[in-house]
């Protein structure tokens with residue numbers, strides 16, 4: 001069995017990554033890695049589902065023990081990817097999606113040059129602000145902080161292999177799935193299966 005692919009998805013907070021991923025999971029052999037974070041839980045968040053919500057001390061212990069594939073500070077909170085999660089998913093032959101911000105993504109691009117990298121963008125900053133307000137989980141100051149961060153992140157989009165425009169959700173999901181399918185069908189990602197077939201010839 002081939003190990004699953006490592007897929008990095010970045011894009012401004014509020015541009016619909018979560019909604020898009022919910023649809024993608026049902027249609028592909030992918031699983032999203034649950035990150036650790038020190039940010040407070042939002043209404044509707046469940047520990048162990050959206051994130052492992054941990055204290056700053058517990059997060060710093062993970063850093064010390066080299067348990068993180070990458071981590072970053074985002075709007076005054078730590079976010080990080082647990083190596084153990086990623087390996088457990090890939091070992092099952094499933095593709096693992098890291099839904100992470102740009103600094104963490106650049107770290108993983110260096111350590112895993114074979115990763116598939118996707119950046120998703122809203123059609124405009126105005127639309128991003130509207131979506132963040134509609135989500136209704138943050139106050140106006142936090143929304144403006146996230147829009148400011150989006151302005152810093154969007155210029156990194158050309159460092160990724162693919163751009164997915166999240167204008168209409170269905171189109172964004174279709175594009176995302178098409179990318180995953182094409183990448184999974186690359187000969188290098190089918191080595192074991194095609195090898196077995198060749199041997200039987």
Ligand code: 5GP
Pocket residue numbers: 010011012013014035036039070071072074079080081099100101102103104105
């Ligand atoms: P939110 O607080 O809106 O859930 O996430 C804020 C930002 O943190 C998003 O851009 C999200 O992609 C990013 N993020 C979530 N988990 C991780 C992680 O494990 N590592 C890094 N570097 N960023 C993350």
